[in-house]
Amino acid sequence: MPRMSLTVNGxxxxxxxxxxxxxxxxxxxxxxxxxxxxxxDTSQCGAxxxxxxxRAVKSCTMLALQADGAxxxxxxxxxxxxxxxxxxxxxxxxxxxxxxxxxxxxxIMTAIDLVNREGHELDEHTIRAGLEGNxxxxxxxxxxxxxxxxxxxxxxxxxxxxxxx
Amino acid sequence: MYNFTFHRPxxxxxxxxxxxxxxxxxxxxxxxxxxxxxKQRLAAPRNLVDLGAIEGLxxxxxxxxxxxxxxxTRHAAVAASAVVIKAIPPLAELASHIGDPAVRNQGTLGxxxxxxxxxxxxxAACIGLGATIVTSKRKIEADDFFTGLFETALxxxxxxxxxxxxxxxxxxxxxxxxxxxxxxxxxVFVAERGKKEVRVAVTGAGESGVFRVPAMERALVxxxxxxxxxxxxxxxxxxxxDLHAGAEYRAHLIGVMAQRAVEAAxx
Numbered sequence: 476m477p478r479m480s481l482t483v484n485g486x487x488x489x490x491x492x493x494x495x496x497x498x499x500x501x502x503x504x505x506x507x508x509x510x511x512x513x514x515x516d517t518s519q520c521g522a523x524x525x526x527x528x529x530r531a532v533k534s535c536t537m538l539a540l541q542a543d544g545a546x547x548x549x550x551x552x553x554x555x556x557x558x559x560x561x562x563x564x565x566x567x568x569x570x571x572x573x574x575x576x577x578x579x580x581x582x583i584m585t586a587i588d589l590v591n592r593e594g595h596e597l598d599e600h601t602i603r604a605g606l607e608g609n610x611x612x613x614x615x616x617x618x619x620x621x622x623x624x625x626x627x628x629x630x631x632x633x634x635x636x637x638x639x640x
Numbered sequence: 641m642y643n644f645t646f647h648r649p650x651x652x653x654x655x656x657x658x659x660x661x662x663x664x665x666x667x668x669x670x671x672x673x674x675x676x677x678x679k680q681r682l683a684a685p686r687n688l689v690d691l692g693a694i695e696g697l698x699x700x701x702x703x704x705x706x707x708x709x710x711x712x713t714r715h716a717a718v719a720a721s722a723v724v725i726k727a728i729p730p731l732a733e734l735a736s737h738i739g740d741p742a743v744r745n746q747g748t749l750g751x752x753x754x755x756x757x758x759x760x761x762x763x764a765a766c767i768g769l770g771a772t773i774v775t776s777k778r779k780i781e782a783d784d785f786f787t788g789l790f791e792t793a794l795x796x797x798x799x800x801x802x803x804x805x806x807x808x809x810x811x812x813x814x815x816x817x818x819x820x821x822x823x824x825x826x827x828v829f830v831a832e833r834g835k836k837e838v839r840v841a842v843t844g845a846g847e848s849g850v851f852r853v854p855a856m857e858r859a860l861v862x863x864x865x866x867x868x869x870x871x872x873x874x875x876x877x878x879x880x881x882d883l884h885a886g887a888e889y890r891a892h893l894i895g896v897m898a899q900r901a902v903e904a905a906x907x
Binding site (some may be wrong): 536 | 716
């Protein structure tokens with residue numbers, strides 16, 4: 476079984492994985508980082524979004540071995556255990572940007588990538604287009620969009636989240 | 641998915657050698673089509689050859705009157721490239737509407753055209769611009785590259801390394817996306833390449849993939865304006881009919897998208 480090494484949320488990890496193991500499976504089942512979710516099986520819903528080498532990817536549509544040697548950031552890596560929430564997480568909290576929470580880690584990881592690419596002043600159109608790969612069955616998206624606009628603004632002046640990994 | 645042996649060669653020669661020597665080997669580029677395919681067990685290769693570690697396959701360069709893009713360049717990079725936006729804006733525009741943001745961070749130009757999905761966007765750009773596909777063995781003109789439904793002129797051990805897009809005088813791309821998948825129900829790439837040369841390339845609608853519309857090209861050579869396409873119809877008989885759209889509707893959409901592409905080009 477192939478062996479791989481990578482950095483996850485700032486920590487060096489190694490694992491023996493079958494070649495067919497998906498990155499999301501490595502994260503959830505091998506590393507017990509269950510904040511990343513599997514929502515659809517068809518690469519559509521975005522509940523599995525994490526950052527690999529600073530870019531948002533759908534971890535259900537990537538082999539773990541493709542991330543060999545890479546730097547991965549999951550939802551768990553945004554804030555220290557018991558510490559203050561990342562500004563984007565805080566924005567989702569204050570703007571009621573979640574109900575059941577299943578899509579939320581993917582939404583937040585996607586939102587942070589959006590800020591990294593498009594900056595801190597995001598209009599509604601940009602946010603909605605940026606969320607085309609994330610599905611939510613609960614909220615109707617309005618508060619998610621509001622949360623992301625607020626979170627983007629609040630991220631101004633903070634270090635790029637990906638480089639914190 | 642079924643298991644396989646994963647290879648991550650350091651260069652193109654080793655990758656080609658693996659394709660030659662391995663049983664049922666497939667190349668892995670961005671994986672945004674291949675991995676879902678494997679998950680559904682629609683394919684079960686014994687060997688996967690990952691191109692992700694090969695340097696020199698990623699890059700965007702202006703070379704004279706061409707923009708040359710490495711085969712492993714991600715859609716997001718093409719969409720955001722100042723070089724592409726300046727030289728061939730509709731190419732960046734096209735890349736920016738493939739899939740969704742996360743898919744664009746992984747999906748690649750080479751992977752897309754090697755797959756030749758009949759609803760993919762890049763084949764329309766390649767044909768519309770008269771691109772040259774450069775492989776580990778030779779150069780293939782776009783007109784000779786896309787040979788049928790999910791088929792290309794590539795040999796089993798041949799690897800795309802880059803695609804060279806000649807700069808048009810002006811060009812535009814208009815797409816009517818499937819609202820769920822964002823694949824092109826119809827996508828039309830129009831390019832004026834010379835005083836007497838206009839290309840109109842349609843994706844999403846043809847049973848065998850991308851095709852040109854000579855009648856529209858002739859009309860636009862006479863005058864490059866949306867009005868020139870009024871009344872120029874595409875025969876619905878040769879078009880795809882499926883749960884997303886009937887052939888007649890696709891024929892109608894081709895007319896509309898072609899006009900919008902010309903409008904975008906003429907701006």
